Amino acid sequence: MEESNEPLCVGIDLGTSRSSISASNGERHVIDSYVGWPLDMVARKIVKKSILIGREALDNRSMLDLRRPLERGIMKEGSEKDQEAVQEILKHLLNLAGIKQKGKNKGKVRAVVGVPAEAFRVSRQNLRNTMEGIADSVMLVSEPFAVAYGLEALLHALVIDIGAGTADFCVMQGRYPTEDDQRTLPAAGDSIDEQLEKLVREHHPEAQVSIHMIRQWKERWSFVGEPKDRVVVNAPIKGKASDLDITNEMRAACESILPPLCETLTDLLSKVEPDFQDKVRNNVILAGGTSLINGLSDAIQKTLAELGGGRVTVVKDPVFAGCDGGLAIARDASSADWEKLSL
Numbered sequence: 230m231e232e233s234n235e236p237l238c239v240g241i242d243l244g245t246s247r248s249s250i251s252a253s254n255g256e257r258h259v260i261d262s263y264v265g266w267p268l269d270m271v272a273r274k275i276v277k278k279s280i281l282i283g284r285e286a287l288d289n290r291s292m293l294d295l296r297r298p299l300e301r302g303i304m305k306e307g308s309e310k311d312q313e314a315v316q317e318i319l320k321h322l323l324n325l326a327g328i329k330q331k332g333k334n335k336g337k338v339r340a341v342v343g344v345p346a347e348a349f350r351v352s353r354q355n356l357r358n359t360m361e362g363i364a365d366s367v368m369l370v371s372e373p374f375a376v377a378y379g380l381e382a383l384l385h386a387l388v389i390d391i392g393a394g395t396a397d398f399c400v401m402q403g404r405y406p407t408e409d410d411q412r413t414l415p416a417a418g419d420s421i422d423e424q425l426e427k428l429v430r431e432h433h434p435e436a437q438v439s440i441h442m443i444r445q446w447k448e449r450w451s452f453v454g455e456p457k458d459r460v461v462v463n464a465p466i467k468g469k470a471s472d473l474d475i476t477n478e479m480r481a482a483c484e485s486i487l488p489p490l491c492e493t494l495t496d497l498l499s500k501v502e503p504d505f506q507d508k509v510r511n512n513v514i515l516a517g518g519t520s521l522i523n524g525l526s527d528a529i530q531k532t533l534a535e536l537g538g539g540r541v542t543v544v545k546d547p548v549f550a551g552c553d554g555g556l557a558i559a560r561d562a563s564s565a566d567w568e569k570l571s572l
């Protein structure tokens with residue numbers, strides 16, 4: 230293929246549990262945000278690789294020093310291994326999108342990276358160092374802002390991106406959002422998993438469960454509000470496969486994120502100019518994997534009803550909404566908007 234001098238634009242959503250890329254060459258990919266190094270020579274002989282990334286790392290976890298380097302949405306400070314793991318995730322995403330990082334066919338890459346609002350503040354420099362050598366120009370934006378931009382929900386809208394590590398809020402008022410327009414809470418998928426694991430262990434102490442089983446059950450049967458069916462899962466008890474009814478535990482764990490979410494939503498709405506609050510209430514958009522909980526948008530809409538009514542919708546494509554938005558920003562940004570990483 231003929232090389233053009235046009236820089237290649239990419240949008241990357243760097244997530245605690247999944248990371249995705251959307252590139253101007255039409256490529257789109259998602260991976261699990263796991264990186265693992267073989268623990269010893271036996272493991273190296275079996276896996277036949279010096280590093281494993283994504284689902285492959287997760288599936289071979291017993292043989293690996295397994296990292297989820299973006300746990301809680303913040304790149305862990307001071308851990309070189311975690312920083313290296315984030316770099317591996319980024320390189321892997323670019324590889325999947327067919328983007329050369331070395332050699333004579335290497336073109337210029339402009340990357341917009343969506344990160345949780347908190348990481349935005351805490352690890353900005355850290356992340357920028359990590360991007361060095363990977364992209365030529367980089368822009369860090371908050372995840373919900375990337376989602377809003379991609380949906381062109383730029384005026385009188387409120388996006389809540391509920392992922393694994395964090396729930397990120399952003400009010401769009403027709404301009405670049407400031408810190409006051411954004412919030413980050415730890416009430417998201419991982420906190421539900423922890424809660425569900427705790428409740429299942431409390432109520433079914435004899436059952437053997439792992440956090441991975443818990444997460445799979447949640448992704449299959451999550452709900453808030455009145456249950457439509459009983460949630461019955463299977464787990465070993467003293468080595469024997471057994472059925473467990475975890476309906477109440479599932480509901481309680483999923484509902485545990487509602488009070489903090491609704492409190493922050495109400496608080497952010499109250500800061501919008503009074504003449505526009507009604508418009509924003511009617512344009513609340515949920516994104517991120519945890520927005521797939523059954524009944525979640527109705528439950529949040531109930532809170533809005535108490536404030537005078539409103540409408541909550543869930544994005545069509547929660548996996549790619551963030552990186553597609555990042556790509557849209559990358560395409561629209563003028564040269565002055567880009568911060569040069571390296572020349």
Ligand SMILES: Nc1ncnc2c1ncn2[C@@H]1O[C@H](COP(=O)(O)OP(=O)(O)OP(=O)(O)O)[C@@H](O)[C@H]1O
Nearest residue numbers: 244245246247392393394395418451517518519521
């Ligand atoms: N059907 C479902 N019901 C409930 N939760 C789900 C469902 N599907 C996925 N999830 C959860 O969504 C989360 C992953 O969502 P997402 O990919 O948006 O997160 P992330 O971007 O990796 O995290 P963050 O944005 O916090 O860094 C996980 O906690 C996962 O268990």
Ligand SMILES: [Mg+2]
Nearest residue numbers: 244372392517
């Ligand atoms: Mg995310």
